[in-house]
Amino acid sequence: MGHLVRVDNAADPRLADYVDLTDVAMRSAKEPAEGLFLAEGEKVIRRALAAGYRPRSVLLAEKWYPGLAEALADHDCPVFLADDATVAAVTGYRVHRGALASLHRRPLPTPADLVTGADRVVVLEDLVDHTNVGAVFRNAAALGFDAVLLSPGCADPLYRRSIKVSMGAALTLPWSRATTWPKALDDLAAEGMRLLATSPDPGGTDLRTLRPPDRVAVLLGTEGEGLTEAALSRCHDRVRIPMAEGVDSLNVAAASAVVLYALGPGAARARR
Numbered sequence: 001m002g003h004l005v006r007v008d009n010a011a012d013p014r015l016a017d018y019v020d021l022t023d024v025a026m027r028s029a030k031e032p033a034e035g036l037f038l039a040e041g042e043k044v045i046r047r048a049l050a051a052g053y054r055p056r057s058v059l060l061a062e063k064w065y066p067g068l069a070e071a072l073a074d075h076d077c078p079v080f081l082a083d084d085a086t087v088a089a090v091t092g093y094r095v096h097r098g099a100l101a102s103l104h105r106r107p108l109p110t111p112a113d114l115v116t117g118a119d120r121v122v123v124l125e126d127l128v129d130h131t132n133v134g135a136v137f138r139n140a141a142a143l144g145f146d147a148v149l150l151s152p153g154c155a156d157p158l159y160r161r162s163i164k165v166s167m168g169a170a171l172t173l174p175w176s177r178a179t180t181w182p183k184a185l186d187d188l189a190a191e192g193m194r195l196l197a198t199s200p201d202p203g204g205t206d207l208r209t210l211r212p213p214d215r216v217a218v219l220l221g222t223e224g225e226g227l228t229e230a231a232l233s234r235c236h237d238r239v240r241i242p243m244a245e246g247v248d249s250l251n252v253a254a255a256s257a258v259v260l261y262a263l264g265p266g267a268a269r270a271r272r
Contacts, residue, residue, distance in 0.1 A: 004065070006081045010089035015080060017102035018059050021160065022092040024130075028156060035105045037158035039171075041097035046071050047168040053103040061087060061098040068099065105158065111149055111184050114176040115191050118146035120265065121217045123185070123195075125231050126153040127252065128222070133157055134165030135253035136220065141169035143260040148175040149184065149217070185219075185234040193217040197227050197235040198259050200249045204238035212263045220252055220259075 007015065017036060020026060031037050036056060039048045042064060049055065049071050058072065058079045065081060072079060088094050115121055122140045127133050133155045140148055148157070154177070156162060157170040178184035189195055194213040197204075198220050219235060221227035232238065241250065241258050250258065 003076070003078060004081055005078050008082065008086055010086055014057075014078065015059065015090050017056060018090050018100055020092050021100075028159060031159070032105070032156060036102050037105055037156075037163075038160045039101045039103060039163060040095065040099070040160055041164075042067050042099050044163060044168055044171075045099055045101045048101065048103055048163075048171050049075070051168075051171045053106065053171065056102040056104060058102075059087060059090070059100045061095070064098040108176045109174065111176050111178050111187060112191070114147050114149060114174055115188060115193065115217075118174075119215045120145040120147075120263070121188070121193065122148045122256070122260065123151075123188070123217050123219045124148065124154050125151045125181075125219060125221045125227055127220070128153065128155050130155045130159045130161040131165050132223070132251075132253050133159075134162035134170060136256045137162070137166040137169040137173055137175075139253070139257045139260050141166075141173045143257070143264040144266060145218075145260060145264065146174070148173060149188070150175065150177045151181045151184075152178060182228075182230045182234055185217075185231060188217050189234070189236075194237075195219060195235040196263070197232050197238045198240075198255060199226060199232070199238045200240055200243070201238050202240070204240040207239050207241050207259060207262050210237075210239055210262070216263055218256075218259055218263060220256055223252055 039045045055075050055077045057077050060081055061084050062081045122136060122145050124136060137148060137157055157175055163170050185195060193215050195217050219227055219231060241255060
C-alpha cells in the first residue's frame with residue numbers, strides 16, 4: 001500500500017507535481033507534457049482510482065488519510081502528509097477538500113479506434129474553457145453518448161477544474177484528441193457518422209423536427225464565434241435550438257445538454 005511520508009517544507013522537491021496549481025497556463029503545459037494530471041478531493045480521487053488510473057503520489061492533510069487508506073491499499077506510491085499551511089504553500093491556495101492525487105495519464109485511443117462501435121459522439125472544436133469542457137463531458141455521459149473527440153485546440157479534460165465540473169465523467173467517458181483538423185471530421189463521415197453542426201443560423205434545421213440518426217457526431221464550437229467554416233462545411237446538416245424572441249443563443253454547456261438530450265439514444269428510440 002502507499003507509504004506515508006510526513007512533509008513540512010513546501011520547497012520539498014518530492015512535491016513538484018503539486019506546485020502552483022493556480023497557474024493555469026503553466027499547469028496546462030506541464031501536466032500533459034509530463035504525463036500526469038491532478039485529482040482533488042476524496043470522491044474524485046476514488047473515482048480516478050476506480051477508473052484504473054495509477055497514482056504517482058498523494059498529498060493529504062493528515063485527517064483525510066483514513067478515508068482514503070482502503071482505496072490506496074493496492075497502490076505503491078508515496079502518500080505525503082502535511083498540515084494545511086504547508087499544502088497551501090505548495091499549491092498556492094487553500095485546498096478545501098484536503099486531498100490531492102497526482103496520477104499517470106493513459107495513452108489516448110486514436111480517433112478511429114474511439115469511434116469504432118460508437119453510435120453517438122460529441123465533437124468539440126476549440127473549447128478553451130475548462131469549465132465548459134467539463135460540463136459537456138458531464139452532459140454527454142448523462143445523456144448516453146459514447147465518446148468525445150476534441151480538436152487540437154481544446155482545453156484538457158483531465159485538468160483539475162474540468163474533472164471537477166464533469167463530476168468525474170472525464171475520467172470514465174472515452175475521449176481522444178484529433179491530430180489533424182478538420183480532416184478528422186472527414187474520417188468520422190467515412191466511418192458512417194452523420195455530422196450535425198450546432199448553430200444559431202436561422203437556416204438550420206429546427207432541433208424539434210430532426211429525426212435522430214442511427215450514428216451521429218454532434219459538433220459544438222466556442223462561445224461567441226461558434227464552429228469554424230472549415231468544420232461547418234464538412235457537416236451534413238446544421239441544427240438550431242429554437243429561441244424566444246430577443247435571445248440569440250445559449251452558452252455551449254447549456255446548448256450541449258439540450259442537443260444531446262434531443263439526439264441521445266432514448267430520443268432515437270422514442271421517435272421510431
